Amino acid sequence: MTTSAQTVRAPARARTAAAGATVRRKQGFQHGGWFVAPFLALFALFVIWPLLRGLYLSLTDANISGDAAHFIGLDNYREALNDPLMWDSLGHSAYFTLLVVPCITVLAFLLAMLAHHIERAKWLWRLCFFAPFLLPSTVTGNLWQWLFNPGTGMVNHVFGIETPWLTDKSYAMLAVVICTLWWTVGFSFLLYLAALQGIPAHLYEAAKLDGANAWHRMVHITLPMLRNITGLVVALQILASLQVFDQAVVMMDFGPGPEDSTRTFVQYTLEQGFTSYRVGYASAISIIFFVIIAAVALARMWLLRNREEGGR
Amino acid sequence: MGRPDLNRRQLLGGLGGLLVAGSFGFAALGTGADALAAGAQTRVRYWNLFSGGDGYNMIAMLDSFREENPGIDVKDSTLQWGSPFYTKLAMAAAGNRAPDLGVMHLGRVTGFAPGRLLDPWDVELLAKYGVREADFNPVLWKRAVIDGKLYALPLDIHVQLCFYRKDVLKKAGLLGDDGRIVPVTSTDEWFDVLKEAKKATKKGLQTLGLHANDQNFMWWFFVAFYTQLGGTFFNAADTEVTFDTDKAVQVLQFLRRHVTDGYSTAGAADGEQFINGAPFTWEGNWSVPVFSGAKLDYGATPLPPVFGRQATHAESHSFVLPHQSDRGGATNEGAHRLAAYVVKHARQWAAGGHIPAYTPTLSTAAYKKLSPQNEYVSAMDHQATEPKVWFAGSTGILAQRVGPVVVSASMGSAKPESAARRMKSTLAQLLAMKNPMDGHTAAQGGALA
Numbered sequence: 001m002t003t004s005a006q007t008v009r010a011p012a013r014a015r016t017a018a019a020g021a022t023v024r025r026k027q028g029f030q031h032g033g034w035f036v037a038p039f040l041a042l043f044a045l046f047v048i049w050p051l052l053r054g055l056y057l058s059l060t061d062a063n064i065s066g067d068a069a070h071f072i073g074l075d076n077y078r079e080a081l082n083d084p085l086m087w088d089s090l091g092h093s094a095y096f097t098l099l100v101v102p103c104i105t106v107l108a109f110l111l112a113m114l115a116h117h118i119e120r121a122k123w124l125w126r127l128c129f130f131a132p133f134l135l136p137s138t139v140t141g142n143l144w145q146w147l148f149n150p151g152t153g154m155v156n157h158v159f160g161i162e163t164p165w166l167t168d169k170s171y172a173m174l175a176v177v178i179c180t181l182w183w184t185v186g187f188s189f190l191l192y193l194a195a196l197q198g199i200p201a202h203l204y205e206a207a208k209l210d211g212a213n214a215w216h217r218m219v220h221i222t223l224p225m226l227r228n229i230t231g232l233v234v235a236l237q238i239l240a241s242l243q244v245f246d247q248a249v250v251m252m253d254f255g256p257g258p259e260d261s262t263r264t265f266v267q268y269t270l271e272q273g274f275t276s277y278r279v280g281y282a283s284a285i286s287i288i289f290f291v292i293i294a295a296v297a298l299a300r301m302w303l304l305r306n307r308e309e310g311g312r
Numbered sequence: 313m314g315r316p317d318l319n320r321r322q323l324l325g326g327l328g329g330l331l332v333a334g335s336f337g338f339a340a341l342g343t344g345a346d347a348l349a350a351g352a353q354t355r356v357r358y359w360n361l362f363s364g365g366d367g368y369n370m371i372a373m374l375d376s377f378r379e380e381n382p383g384i385d386v387k388d389s390t391l392q393w394g395s396p397f398y399t400k401l402a403m404a405a406a407g408n409r410a411p412d413l414g415v416m417h418l419g420r421v422t423g424f425a426p427g428r429l430l431d432p433w434d435v436e437l438l439a440k441y442g443v444r445e446a447d448f449n450p451v452l453w454k455r456a457v458i459d460g461k462l463y464a465l466p467l468d469i470h471v472q473l474c475f476y477r478k479d480v481l482k483k484a485g486l487l488g489d490d491g492r493i494v495p496v497t498s499t500d501e502w503f504d505v506l507k508e509a510k511k512a513t514k515k516g517l518q519t520l521g522l523h524a525n526d527q528n529f530m531w532w533f534f535v536a537f538y539t540q541l542g543g544t545f546f547n548a549a550d551t552e553v554t555f556d557t558d559k560a561v562q563v564l565q566f567l568r569r570h571v572t573d574g575y576s577t578a579g580a581a582d583g584e585q586f587i588n589g590a591p592f593t594w595e596g597n598w599s600v601p602v603f604s605g606a607k608l609d610y611g612a613t614p615l616p617p618v619f620g621r622q623a624t625h626a627e628s629h630s631f632v633l634p635h636q637s638d639r640g641g642a643t644n645e646g647a648h649r650l651a652a653y654v655v656k657h658a659r660q661w662a663a664g665g666h667i668p669a670y671t672p673t674l675s676t677a678a679y680k681k682l683s684p685q686n687e688y689v690s691a692m693d694h695q696a697t698e699p700k701v702w703f704a705g706s707t708g709i710l711a712q713r714v715g716p717v718v719v720s721a722s723m724g725s726a727k728p729e730s731a732a733r734r735m736k737s738t739l740a741q742l743l744a745m746k747n748p749m750d751g752h753t754a755a756q757g758g759a760l761a
Contacts, residue, residue, distance in 0.1 A: 063748040064399060065406030065429060070751075150579045167525040167579040169725060254394075258525055259716045259725065275395035276709055277402060278748040 058284035064277040076284035086285055088260065089268035090292075092173065096248075096264065097241035099177045105233055107181060108188035109226070115189070116196045126193070133186035141250025144179040148251075166251060169261035176248045176262055183247065184240070188233045195229040196222070235300045242293055245270075265289055352385035356646040357411040359401065359634075361393045365601045366664045373660055377653050384646045394707055398424070401634055402749075405429040410634035413647040418455055418628035419698050419705025421464045422757065425749040431633040432461035434648060441652035447670050449692050455700060456630060464630035465651050466669035468661060470597050471626045471691045472532050473612040480591040484512035492687065496616040499566055506575045509591040519575040521582025521593030522567070524722045527715030528707070530567065532625040533594065533615070534718045537563040539696030540619035545739060546699050550754040553739045557732040564721040564728035566618065571722065578723055586610075600665030600684065612684040614691040626695035627706050628669065631655070667692050701754040702747040713738050 058076055062069035080086050115125040132140070147154050148165035156163060165175040199222065207217050245266035248257070256263035256271075263271075269289065273282030362370045367390055374386055389411070391397050398420060404410045406429065416424065424430055438444070445453055448466060456464040474493075481487050486508055488494050496502045510519045523529035543559040546552065570576040586593040587606045593599075594615065603610055614624040631651040633639065654661075658668035659678055662685055671692075673679055680686050698704040698711075705711075714735055721731035746753055 061748070061751065065402050065425070065749060067406060067428075151581060164525075164579045168723070169720075255527070256712075256716070258723070259720045271712075274399050275712075276748065277399070281748075 054283045055287060057280050058287050060280045061278075062280040062283075064274065064279050069280060072280070076281050077288070079281065080285050080288055083285075085260075085263075086265075086268060086288075089263045089265045090289075092261065092263060093242055093244060093265040096173060096177060096180075096244050097238055099174075100180055100241045100244075101234060101237045103177070103181055104185050104188055104237055105230065107185050108192050108233065109230075111185065111189045112192035112196055113222075115193055129189045130186035132183050135183065137183075137246035138250050140179060140183045141247045144175070144182075144247075145251050148175050167258050169257070169259040172252070172257045172261045176244070176251055179247055179251065180241075180244070188237065191229055191233055192226065195226050199225045231300075231304060235297070238296055238300075239293060242296070353383050354642045354646045355385045355387055356413055356643060356650050358386055358388045358413040358647075358650065359391060359411040360388065360415040361391055361397045362415070363390060363393065366598070366661075366666075369660050369664050370654075373654050373657055374650075376657070377650060381649065381653075384649065386650060402429055405634040405636075408635075408637055410636050412633075412636070412643050413651060414632050414634045415467070415629055416464065416632045417706035418452075418464050418466060418630045419700075420708055421456065421630070421632065421705070422458060422700055423702035423705065423708065423747060423749065424632075425747075426458045426461075426463040429635050429749065430463050431635050431639050432463055433465055433633060434644075435462055437645065437648045438465065438652055441649050443652040443655055443670070447672055449669070449671060449695075451695060452628060452669060452692075455628075455697065464632050465655060466628045466630045467655055467658065468666035468669050469626045469628045469692060469695060470666045471624050471688070471695075472529070472536060472594060472615055473597050473624070473688055473691075474615050475586060475593045475595055475599065475603065475610055475612045477586070477589065477591050478609045478611055480512050480589060481509060484508045484591070492611055493613060496618060497620065499618045502616050502618045503569070503573065503575075506570075506573075506592070510575065513591055514589045517585050517588060517590040518577045518580050518582075519591055520570055521580065521586055521590060521595065522570050522576035522722075523582055523594070524567070524571050524576055524578040525719055527719050528711060529594070530718040530722050531711050531715040533567060534560075534563055534714075535698060536615050536623055536625040536696045537566060537619060539623040539625075540617060540621045542621070544699075546701065546743060546754070550699075550701055550743065550757060553736060553743060555736045555739050557729075557736055560732035560735060561728045562619070564718065564731055567718070567722045568724060568728065571724065597665035597667070597688070601663065610684065612688050614688050614694060622690070622694040623696040624691050624694060626691065626697055629666070630669075701743075702749075702752070702757060703742050703745065703754070710742060713742065 057069070059071060059073060060069035061072050061075075111129050115122065115129060118125055135143075145166065146152075148156075150156060150162065150164050150167070153165075155165065163171055165171045203221050203225075204217055207221055212220065243266055244264050248262050248264055249255075249267060252262050256267065265285075266289075269282050269286045272278050272285065358374075360370060371388070374388055378384075378386055391400060398416070401410070401414055401416070402424070421430065426432070435445070443465070452466050452469065453462075456462055456466055476493050478487060478491065481493060486494055486505055494505070496505055506519050513519055522533075538559060541556075541559040541562060543556045543563075544554045547554050571578055582590075582593050583595065583599060583602065586595075587603070587608065597612070600612065614622060617623070631654075633644075633647060655668075655670045656673075658666075658670055658673050659676065662668050662673070662679060662682060665685070667685070667689055668674060668679070674689055674692070679689075698708075701710075703709040717726070717731050717734045717738065720726035720734075721728050726734070743754055747757075
């Protein structure tokens with residue numbers, strides 16, 4: 001990637017003009033510092049401070065009424081690791097992610113290919129595929145609640161089936177996944193579309209002259225050229241999907257779904273903190289969740305770096 | 313373009329001026345809202361969770377209170393029902409910004425740190441305004457007392473009922489001479505009734521609305537029938553689980569049978585089906601205004617005593633005094649006066665289907681004329697309630713944890729035996745759990761004075 005190339009070059013340049021650069025950099029900081037300050041202040045107030053505060057609370061038995069909390073060490077973490085409901089909800093979030101990520105990646109790619117190659121009314125296709133992404137999650141959830149209604153919903157009507165989408169535990173999460181695909185595929189679609197348009201046409205021309213057919217052009221030019229963007233789409237989708245919450249609770253009337261089958265990790269944290277009043281415990285499980293998500297993000301970075309170094 | 317003389321400075325100045333003026337405007341609004349109504353000396357801030365028909369009835373009662381007590385300015389706020397309400401109330405009480413009067417489900421009072429987040433009622437002050445212990449069902453009153461102090465003043469009980477269509481049942485020969493459903497005393501009789509009723513039912517409609525996939529309703533029905541069997545959850549000291557899995561299995565099999573025998577469709581719109589002609593639906597009494605509004609020819613009895621004994625699940629709306637460090641004086645008296653007034657004038661409240669807790673209301677001619685209320689008023693004497701522990705109460709942790717297990721049995725994804733075992737182990741976990749509000753387990757319970 002270009003960024004890594006820049007970081008390699010930067011120290012070399014710095015060495016050549018060390019003295020002048022220090023002055024310039026200092027001035028640059030003073031000037032830039034003021035521009036960054038508002039952001040830093042808000043970042044500290046709304047991200048850093050809550051994070052530290054959460055870390056502290058996770059070591060206490062704090063409740064929502066805010067009266068004196070006792071320091072209880074790692075008790076919350078010990079309890080969390082033995083809490084079957086926490087593992088269940090983590091499992092539900094992971095299951096959701098497992099279903100959504102591959103589906104959305106493939107679907108977004110196919111839709112992008114379609115919109116890229118279609119000749120007529122390009123804008124209409126793009127609009128159609130992207131438009132659902134603009135809806136708020138509550139609207140989306142309510143909409144699909146109607147569509148999945150067993151008696152009057154369009155889904156069962158169109159397919160002539162009687163599936164209890166939202167009331168049976170074997171279908172509930174699937175229903176949330178379908179809703180999410182429709183709702184968020186537009187974002188990945190847009191990334192793919194932009195990447196497709198960035199592939200130089202001369203590559204295809206050259207391949208054509210060499211006698212490559214459409215399939216070969218896709219497999220040997222399009223897919224490799226989209227590798228970086230696919231990595232990005234997958235990573236963003238994993239991180240977003242693990243945090244699934246709003247559309248699921250709206251579809252399930254703010255409950256945990258049939259037999260708790262759609263209670264996600266975020267929902268469980270919220271329940272512990274705000275309806276069971278256990279702020280300390282809720283902080284502990286959200287820290288656990290933070291570690292898991294950070295681990296996923298770091299693993300992805302590590303994989304990417306290894307691949308790049310291997311490819312060089 | 314059109315205004316070349318408007319430069320950047322002027323624009324910024326103008327915007328700043330607007331901002332300042334705007335904030336003064338808001339400040340003025342704030343003082344306006346806080347000002348006392350003309351002629352009033354005391355303000356009582358009152359939080360409730362009643363919307364819809366209940367909200368309408370509550371506001372009507374408040375209005376008549378205002379008319380009769382011009383010295384008291386009632387400032388009522390209606391908040392969203394369910395868990396968020398309790399979260400807000402807890403945080404307000406903890407931050408010493410609590411309202412002067414609040415509404416809670418009686419079952420939630422034990423877990424709401426009575427003594428710290430709730431202040432006890434002054435029973436003598438209540439008596440001064442005409443509300444005494446003798447005016448209430450003793451079991452109900454006892455549930456509101458913790459460590460000898462009254463922490464909740466019951467306004468009503470609300471129960472689950474067996475609603476039936478008289479027109480359909482008449483066709484099926486299931487109406488007695490008094491125009492009410494024939495009495496049912498066993499599960500066999502009940503399923504015979506369903507069988508006959510089904511024959512008289514329009515095609516495409518279920519026989520009984522059961523809410524088989526609804527964890528709240530399933531849990532409430534479970535509590536009712538399990539109590540009919542004489543089952544208990546914990547011992548008196550709340551130190552041991554006394555849950556009887558054999559009895560639980562009987563109840564779970566009974567509930568499940570409605571689905572397997574084809575009388576109930578899981579996921580059906582139960583209320584709508586009843587309006588369209590389904591002969592039975594089991595619903596909360598809050599559906600009375602809905603069905604009456606639809607001009608149905610219907611009746612409502614407590615849930616049938618199929619296990620040989622009357623018992624139907626009941627929760628109760630009650631008034632509470634959220635904790636204020638400086639509670640007392642005219643405001644506190646006003647809160648007592650208002651709560652006592654509403655409790656005593658609950659005839660209007662009964663139109664919403666709830667059974668008034670103030671028993672003198674029940675024997676008035678006006679109440680006795682209310683139908684179908686007069687048919688199920690006996691439920692007051694046969695209340696099946698959740699155990700009196702901190703994790704119980706409407707949409708509380710107990711219902712959240714055990715409800716889905718009952719549903720797993722009613723929907724058939726778990727065998728009744730394994731569901732009953734899971735219920736028992738969940739109950740054991742809950743009993744060992746500490747109330748986050750005070751760090752006490754159920755056995756250690758009690759009020760924090």
